Structures are given as C-alpha cells and as structure tokens.
Amino acid sequence: MKVVVSIKQTPSTTAVLTVNGGVVSWDDPGGKPNVLNPWDEYTVEEGVRLKENHGATDVIALTVGPEESQDALKTSLAMGCTEAILVSDPALQGLDSLGTARTLAAAINKMGDVQVAIFGRQAIDGDTGQTPVQVARKLGWTPLTFVSAIKEIGGGKITVERLLDDGKETVTTSLPVVISTVKEINEPRYPSLMGIRKANRAEIPVWSAADLGLADGAGSSNVDWSNVYAIPPRGGSVQMIEGDSVEAQAKTLADKLFEEKVI
Amino acid sequence: MSGVWVFLENKEGKIATGSREAVSAARTVADGLGQELTGLVFGEGVSGVADAAFDLGVDAVLGADDATLGHFRVEAVGPLVTKLAQEHNPSVILASASSRGRDLAAWVAADLDAGLVSDGVDVAVDGDKVKVTRPVYAGKLLSDVFATSSTQVITLRNRAFPQAEPTGKSGSATWVDAAVSEDAIPTKIVGFEGKEGTVSLTDASIIVSGGRGVGGPEGFAPVKELADTLGGALGASRAAVDAGWIPYEHQVGQTGKVVSPDLYIAAGISGAIQHQAGMRTSKIIVAINKDADAPIFKLAQYGIVGDLFKVLPALTAEFKKRL
Numbered sequence: 001m002k003v004v005v006s007i008k009q010t011p012s013t014t015a016v017l018t019v020n021g022g023v024v025s026w027d028d029p030g031g032k033p034n035v036l037n038p039w040d041e042y043t044v045e046e047g048v049r050l051k052e053n054h055g056a057t058d059v060i061a062l063t064v065g066p067e068e069s070q071d072a073l074k075t076s077l078a079m080g081c082t083e084a085i086l087v088s089d090p091a092l093q094g095l096d097s098l099g100t101a102r103t104l105a106a107a108i109n110k111m112g113d114v115q116v117a118i119f120g121r122q123a124i125d126g127d128t129g130q131t132p133v134q135v136a137r138k139l140g141w142t143p144l145t146f147v148s149a150i151k152e153i154g155g156g157k158i159t160v161e162r163l164l165d166d167g168k169e170t171v172t173t174s175l176p177v178v179i180s181t182v183k184e185i186n187e188p189r190y191p192s193l194m195g196i197r198k199a200n201r202a203e204i205p206v207w208s209a210a211d212l213g214l215a216d217g218a219g220s221s222n223v224d225w226s227n228v229y230a231i232p233p234r235g236g237s238v239q240m241i242e243g244d245s246v247e248a249q250a251k252t253l254a255d256k257l258f259e260e261k262v263i
Numbered sequence: 264m265s266g267v268w269v270f271l272e273n274k275e276g277k278i279a280t281g282s283r284e285a286v287s288a289a290r291t292v293a294d295g296l297g298q299e300l301t302g303l304v305f306g307e308g309v310s311g312v313a314d315a316a317f318d319l320g321v322d323a324v325l326g327a328d329d330a331t332l333g334h335f336r337v338e339a340v341g342p343l344v345t346k347l348a349q350e351h352n353p354s355v356i357l358a359s360a361s362s363r364g365r366d367l368a369a370w371v372a373a374d375l376d377a378g379l380v381s382d383g384v385d386v387a388v389d390g391d392k393v394k395v396t397r398p399v400y401a402g403k404l405l406s407d408v409f410a411t412s413s414t415q416v417i418t419l420r421n422r423a424f425p426q427a428e429p430t431g432k433s434g435s436a437t438w439v440d441a442a443v444s445e446d447a448i449p450t451k452i453v454g455f456e457g458k459e460g461t462v463s464l465t466d467a468s469i470i471v472s473g474g475r476g477v478g479g480p481e482g483f484a485p486v487k488e489l490a491d492t493l494g495g496a497l498g499a500s501r502a503a504v505d506a507g508w509i510p511y512e513h514q515v516g517q518t519g520k521v522v523s524p525d526l527y528i529a530a531g532i533s534g535a536i537q538h539q540a541g542m543r544t545s546k547i548i549v550a551i552n553k554d555a556d557a558p559i560f561k562l563a564q565y566g567i568v569g570d571l572f573k574v575l576p577a578l579t580a581e582f583k584k585r586l
C-alpha cells in the first residue's frame with residue numbers, strides 16, 4: 001500500500017508577523033521562523049503509523065511550495081516517511097486552494113497506485129481548511145474529513161471515526177480515500193537523531209509544473225486575498241477592578257458586565 | 264448569474280444555529296446585490312424545515328426530501344448542489360463553516376471551478392462581488408478576500424453574525440429529486456454518537472476558562488461553577504490540557520477551538536499568543552491572574568489581579584444573587 005502525506009511549510013506558531021502594503025513577512029526571534037505546519041505533524045505521524053501497523057510500503061511526503069519547503073519535507077523524512085517530493089515552479093505561485101488541489105492531485109496521480117492521501121486539518125497561514133476535499137474531487141476519491149481514528153483498513157476498504165461539531169461519526173467506504181486529520185488521531189513523535197541525520201543527507205526530487213502536465217499552470221486563481229492587514233487593536237486598555245475585598249471586586253465586575261449586556 | 268443561496272443544515276426538524284446565522288449574513292449579501300435569497304433544505308422528512316426557512320425570511324426554498332439525504336453525507340449533498348447550481352447559476356452560495364458546511368462548500372467550489380472563501384467573520388457587497396473579511400495566519404492578521412469567479416462560494420464562522428429572527432413569512436418550496444442513488448454512494452454511516460447536554464464551546468455566548476494557574480484537576484471546580492452559574496461553557500488553556508487536568512475538547516487556542524463568545528473569562532491563564540489566537544475576537548474579555556504583568560491583561564477589557572481561588576467563588580456568589 002502506497003500512502004501520501006500532503007504537508008505544508010508555514011510560519012512557526014510563535015512567529016511575529018508584519019504587514020507592509022499587503023505583503024506579509026515574519027521572523028521568530030526565539031526559534032525557527034518556518035516549520036512543518038503544526039496540524040501536519042498529525043498528518044505525517046498517521047502516515048508513518050500506517051507503515052508501522054498496517055503494512056504500508058511507501059509513505060511519501062508531498063508539498064507544493066518554494067524551494068525552502070524542503071525543510072518541512074526533511075522533518076517529515078526524519079519522522080519516518082520513506083520518500084519526499086517537492087513540487088516547485090514559479091508558474092505555480094499564488095494558487096488558490098483549488099489550484100493547489102489540482103497540482104497536488106496531478107502529483108498524486110503521477111506517483112501511481114496511491115491508496116490513501118493524508119492531509120492536515122488546516123494550514124496555519126492560509127487557514128482555509130479547503131484543500132483536502134478539493135484534492136479528493138480532483139482525484140475522484142472519497143473525502144473523509146476530521147478523522148480522529150482509522151479503525152480498520154485493508155481489502156480495499158477503510159473504516160474511520162470522524163469528529164464533527166455535534167458528535168462522532170463512524171463510516172466505512174472504499175479505497176482510495178483522501179483523509180484530513182484532527183489532533184485526537186495520534187500523538188506525533190519527535191524525529192529521532194538518526195532520522196534527522198538521514199533526512200539531512202536526502203536528495204529531494206523537485207517536480208515542475210511541466211512534469212505534472214501543468215505547463216500552462218494549474219488554472220487561474222479564482223480568489224484575491226491581496227488585502228492583508230493587521231488586526232485593529234482591541235478597544236482601549238484594560239480597566240483594573242480594585243476593591244477593599246474580593247466581594248467588592250466581584251460586585252464591581254458584575255455591575256460592569258451587566259452594563260456591557262454580555263450577561 | 265443571479266440569486267443568493269444559503270445552505271440550511273438541519274437535524275431533527277430544526278435549522279442549525281450556524282445556519283440561522285448564515286441566513287442573516289446571506290440576507291445582507293442578497294439585499295446588497297438586489298437579488299433573491301434562496302434557502303437550500305435537504306434531508307428526509309424536511310417539509311417542516313422548509314417552513315422554518317421561510318419563517319427565517321428567505322424568499323424561496325429549494326429542497327430535496329430523500330432517504331439518501333437523511334444523515335448528511337457530502338457524497339449525496341455535494342453532487343446535488345453542484346447540479347442545481349449548474350441549472351440555476353446562483354451568484355453566491357453561502358454556508359456556515361461547520362464541519363459539514365466546510366465539506367460541502369469545498370466540494371461544490373471544486374466541481375463548479377469557483378472561488379471559495381472560508382471562515383468569513385464579516386461580509387459586504389462591493390459592486391457585484393462580496394468582500395469577505397477572514398482571519399488569516401492563525402488569527403494574527405485579517406484579510407479582505409474576494410472570489411473572482413462568476414459563482415462565489417463562502418463559508419461563515421460561527422457566532423460572527425446574529426441569528427436570523429422569525430418573520431412569520433411563509434411560502435411553498437420547490438422540491439427536486441436527489442442527484443445520486445444509494446448504490447452510487449460508497450460511504451456508509453455505521454455509527455453516530457451525539458454530544459449531548461454540554462454547551463458546545465464554539466456556540467457558547469459565555470466561556471469561563473482555566474489555565475495552569477488552577478493547579479490541578481480539582482482546580483477546575485470553581486471555574487466550572489462560575490461557568491454553570493452563567494450558563495456558559497468551560498474552556499481551558501493547552502497547559503491545563505497537556506497536564507491531563509481536563510480533556511482536549513475544552514482547549515481554546517490555535518491548536519484547539521477558535522471561539523468568539525460575548526464574554527470570555529480567563530482565570531490563571533497567562534495569555535500566550537497561541538491561546539490568544541483562539542479567543543481574541545471575543546466581545547468582552549475578563550482576565551483574572553495573580554501576576555499583574557501577565558500578557559492576558561493587554562487583551563482584556565477588565566482585569567482583576569488576585570488569586571483565582573478567591574475571585575472565582577466571589578464572582579459565583581455575586582451572580583447567584585443576581586441571576
């Protein structure tokens with residue numbers, strides 16, 4: 001069984017972002033500014049577990065992005081992926097989620113014989129959570145989103161548990177499938193030292209748009225998100241509630257909250 | 264291209280809260296564009312839901328009543344919405360950004376080759392396009408986004424819009440057949456375990472959260488007591504969840520739930536950037552912390568510097584008197 005883990009490199013969760021005329025840049029004074037999308041740690045872990053527990057032969061980490069995204073692929077290799085592929089091409093810049101989905105679907109088709117493509121719940125930069133279902137549509141596979149457990153897999157079938165807003169749904173369907181994961185699915189491992197050393201030596205193949213038969217690009221983007229800006233600061237500064245006793249403080253705060261009409 | 268559509272998720276004859284909010288956003292869009300608002304009602308035995316949709320003020324209802332649509336599966340509903348959209352060419356399709364709404368919007372946008380904008384917190388009409396404001400970069404920045412395709416697909420974040428109110432209007436729905444038959448749907452539902460009794464964090468109008476400052480599992484008792492007194496939900500920081508003091512489903516933040524209540528009370532939470540990402544759009548934030556320099560005070564409107572084990576019970580007692 002061949003498995004793909006589709007991952008993205010994103011700013012770290014502690015990155016400090018600045019916007020200048022709609023252009024976003026970031027740095028992380030305390031650490032690495034770019035990381036494997038935190039939600040994709042679960043993506044990679046689940047792929048590696050399919051190898052360890054369900055006999056998957058290949059677990060291929062895949063990303064569409066700039067050259068630097070190699071780093072996130074190396075993290076995936078260090079966690080136990082057997083291979084990594086970077087799709088990178090100036091013609092594929094600034095794609096909307098559907099363009100990204102077309103590109104990913106083309107790459108997955110090119111790998112051939114993939115049974116499960118695993119995705120994260122969302123990428124913490126674009127934050128759309130749209131990509132997995134759109135890839136499924138472009139592949140013609142069944143999408144299984146918000147998966148919290150793979151219960152059974154084999155014999156061309158899969159049974160999963162999905163965590164929805166109002167409860168837990170268990171479904172069975174036929175392979176191949178596109179899965180998107182949620183945090184409950186596993187506990188991602190730390191890459192081993194050996195893994196890191198091996199990953200650092202790995203040569204990661206780079207596929208271009210032409211390699212995927214997308215020489216004219218992945219179709220035009222249907223979304224314009226050029227206007228990015230800082231969140232207006234929250235109104236005013238904090239009002240500290242003082243008082244002779246906690247009871248007096250509680251009373252003053254309760255008065256304020258009734259006045260604000262939030263209770 | 265004409266018409267604004269809103270998907271009305273329903274269960275046991277009731278329209279979901281998120282969809283009622285979507286109706287009010289969709290009304291703004293429809294009026295701005297000067298177009299009719301159509302509610303989409305799918306399910307099994309849903310004629311009452313169609314009536315409820317008219318009552319919420321939609322101008323028309325397009326519905327399908329079929330056993331395959333009983334328990335939502337995107338493989339049944341997705342092809343149906345795509346087919347209807349190809350026949351009627353709506354200019355905008357809206358849904359709540361619930362788990363099901365997200366699946367449906369992504370499916371339909373992919374099949375229509377349309378632009379999709381998720382998690383809108385504000386909508387405004389600009390010419391013949393809808394400007395959708397959405398949080399990006401883990402809620403650290405905002406973006407005004409446009410779908411440039413002829414059909415624009417949009418999902419809306421929970422609690423960002425008021426719920427549409429009953430209008431007393433009525434009308435008669437247009438009923439169509441399902442698009443796919445049961446044997447053409449590979450996915451079968453073999454179990455469903457509903458969450459009942461507890462207030463869901465993302466729907467709650469009041470949340471009281473505890474962090475590492477509560478000191479242990481028992482420390483959540485005064486937090487929960489205040490939440491219960493206020494009819495609110497119980498939240499937590501990741502530090503408290505990671506320590507095993509409270510289940511993950513209560514976690515607020517970048518890797519937990521993103522919430523937007525009217526009132527968010529943070530007790531014993533320092534206000535790390537990842538926690539902020541999940542609660543900074545709350546209307547009123549109250550911070551209770553023994554450290555006057557805790558970053559949470561930079562975000563809060565009201566603060567009390569003190570021991571949560573004294574402050575929370577005092578607040579509970581005060582509200583018990585007044586509610």
Ligand SMILES: Cc1cc2nc3c(=O)[nH]c(=O)nc-3n(C[C@H](O)[C@H](O)[C@H](O)COP(=O)(O)OP(=O)(O)OC[C@H]3O[C@@H](n4cnc5c(N)ncnc54)[C@H](O)[C@@H]3O)c2cc1C
Pocket residue numbers: 006007008037039040043062063064065095096097098100104118119120121122123124125126127128129130131132223225228378379380381399400406408
């Ligand atoms: C500020 C901003 C706003 C944007 N707004 C929109 C918008 O409203 N609509 C829109 O269509 N596009 C939008 N985009 C573009 C979108 O971010 C990219 O197309 C992106 O590649 C996919 O969307 P996402 O980042 O939201 O990923 P999500 O859909 O949130 O990611 C879910 C999962 O998909 C996989 N995945 C996502 N991206 C990649 C990738 N490049 N390579 C491999 N796997 C991947 C990962 O498994 C990830 O966990 C926006 C981009 C930015 C920077």
Ligand SMILES: Cc1cc2nc3c(=O)[nH]c(=O)nc-3n(C[C@H](O)[C@H](O)[C@H](O)COP(=O)(O)OP(=O)(O)OC[C@H]3O[C@@H](n4cnc5c(N)ncnc54)[C@H](O)[C@@H]3O)c2cc1C
Pocket residue numbers: 013038473474475476477499500501502503514515516517518519520530531532533534535536537538541551552553554557569570571572
């Ligand atoms: C990838 C990543 C994702 C993350 N995602 C999230 C997330 O989704 N949600 C989240 O919350 N965090 C998240 N974090 C963790 C985040 O960085 C912080 O570590 C966490 O929010 C801290 O929780 P805390 O405020 O409860 O604990 P602390 O930072 O330890 O703060 C405890 C506070 O309690 C106060 N206190 C102690 N005793 C009392 C008392 N008796 N009375 C009053 N006050 C008291 C202290 O003064 C202190 O301010 C994430 C981190 C990473 C790296």
